Amino acid sequence: xxxxxxxxxxxxxxxxxxxxxxxxxxxxxxxxxxxxxxxxxxxxxxxxxxxxxxxxxxxxxxxxxxxxxxxxxxxxxxxxxxxxxxxxxxxxxxxxxxxxxxxxxxxxxxxxxxxxxxxxxxxxxxxxxxxxxxxxxxxxxxxxxxxxxxxxxxxxxxxxxxxxxxxxxxxxxxxxxxxxxxxxxxxxxxxxxxxxxxxxxxxxxxxxxxxxxxxxxxxxxxxxxxxxxxxxxxxxxxxxxxxxxxxxxxxxxxxxxxxxxxxxxxxxxxxxxxxxxxxxx
Numbered sequence: 001x002x003x004x005x006x007x008x009x010x011x012x013x014x015x016x017x018x019x020x021x022x023x024x025x026x027x028x029x030x031x032x033x034x035x036x037x038x039x040x041x042x043x044x045x046x047x048x049x050x051x052x053x054x055x056x057x058x059x060x061x062x063x064x065x066x067x068x069x070x071x072x073x074x075x076x077x078x079x080x081x082x083x084x085x086x087x088x089x090x091x092x093x094x095x096x097x098x099x100x101x102x103x104x105x106x107x108x109x110x111x112x113x114x115x116x117x118x119x120x121x122x123x124x125x126x127x128x129x130x131x132x133x134x135x136x137x138x139x140x141x142x143x144x145x146x147x148x149x150x151x152x153x154x155x156x157x158x159x160x161x162x163x164x165x166x167x168x169x170x171x172x173x174x175x176x177x178x179x180x181x182x183x184x185x186x187x188x189x190x191x192x193x194x195x196x197x198x199x200x201x202x203x204x205x206x207x208x209x210x211x212x213x214x215x216x217x218x219x220x221x222x223x224x225x226x227x228x229x230x231x232x233x234x235x236x237x238x239x240x241x242x243x244x245x246x247x248x249x250x251x252x253x254x255x256x257x258x259x260x261x262x263x264x265x266x267x268x269x270x271x272x273x274x275x276x277x278x279x280x281x
Contacts, residue, residue, distance in 0.1 A: 008034070008048055008071035016074035019043075021147075022277040023072075024155060025139075026084040027058065028202060029183060032065045035274040039077055047270050059138045066146060078281065079150040081143050082273050083120065087134035088154045090198045096121040096130035109134040122153035125280070126164035127195045131157040155273040160188055160198050162276045167193050170230070174222035177255065178213050179272045180233035180241040185209040186272075189220040196220040206237070210244035230255045234269050 013019055018040050024033045030052040037045050050069065052061035066072050087109045095101045106119045109132065118140040123130045133154035143150055163177045172192040179186040184202040188195070197220045201212040217223040231242050232255035245252045257275075 008046070008069040012046065012071045013043075013074060016071075016076045019074075019076055020278065020281065021072065021074075021076040021079045022082065022274045023080065024082045024084060024271050024274055025062065026183075028084065028086065030054065030058070030061065032062060033271055033274060034069075034072060035270060035277070036071070036076070037278045045270075047274075049269075058136060059142060062139060063142060073146070079147040080277060080281075081147065081150050081152050082155040082158065082277075083133050083135055083152070084155045085133055085135070086200075086202065087117075088156065088200070089132045090129055090156070090160075091132055093123055093128050093130045096123060096132060102132065105132055106134065120152050120154065122151075122157040124157050124160045124164070126161055129160065129195060129198075131160070131198075155271070156186055156198055156200055158273050158277050158280045159186055160195065161280050163188050163190070164193075164195060165280075170228065173226050173228050174217075174224070175228040175230060176213060176217050176222070178209070178229065178231045178233075178241060178245075180206075180209055180231060180237035181271065182234070182237055185212060185233075185241065187213050187216040189216055189222060191220075191222055196222065206240035206244040209237075209241045210247075213241075213245065214248070225250060227251065229253065233272055 013036060019036050019038050022035045032050045032052060035045055035047045050065045052065060089105055089109060091105050095105055102121060110117050116137045117134045118137045120133045120135050121130055131154040143152060159179055167190045174191050177188045184200060186200045188198040190196060197216060199216060203209055217227055229245050229249055229252040231238050238254060242252055242254060
């Protein structure tokens with residue numbers, strides 16, 4: 001992945017209509033990571049991570065990041081903004097589809113009536129769930145104005161969709177998919193092909209990630225010697241979590257993309273939701 005601050009110029013991509021843009025806005029780490037992928041498979045993926053800094057508020061920092069990288073304003077075939085925030089909830093799809101029920105769920109994501117937030121609801125294909133997320137209203141408005149018809153979802157949504165599609169291929173045993181990074185772990189639990197739960201934890205050590213993964217399995221009622229753990233993520237974090245899990249779990253396996261599946265240009269530290277996004281569209 002290119003160094004922070006390296007500009008993406010308008011001339012970087014010759015024909016943006018043949019490309020799709022994925023963006024991951026991490027509200028806690030204050031970074032914007034972007035990945036542009038060719039739909040015709042002839043060009044390498046372009047990946048950049050942009051540090052939003054600690055000075056400006058999120059809206060102005062995001063505005064500066066976008067306007068300093070003109071390529072992001074190109075006419076892409078599709079644009080998707082993924083949001084990484086601890087203010088989220090995985091709910092049944094019928095809850096997200098009902099305005100009153102969604103509002104009740106949203107009230108759990110923020111407690112102050114003075115907060116100006118917008119609820120983002122993303123149904124997850126292949127499941128009967130949706131992911132709700134609370135986003136600052138000014139940030140959501142900027143994304144809507146700047147990226148025409150952009151899809152907006154919590155970063156957990158494409159991960160759930162991706163593993164829901166893969167779960168049938170791993171047999172009928174209970175399984176837990178963990179996506180590890182240097183900042184935390186996402187955990188998705190299935191009983192056969194039925195989604196039982198999904199959540200995300202901010203933590204820095206493999207031991208903490210293993211604890212949260214085991215706790216999620218316990219809460220979902222699948223903690224047993226038959227449970228299969230699959231661990232994805234950047235190689236260093238993935239391998240560390242595998243080592244921690246193998247101290248108490250017998251069935252722990254790395255989740256590695258088949259050779260040639262990932263687009264050229266993807267870096268080992270490209271966030272997993274952006275890596276799989278082209279595979280979920």
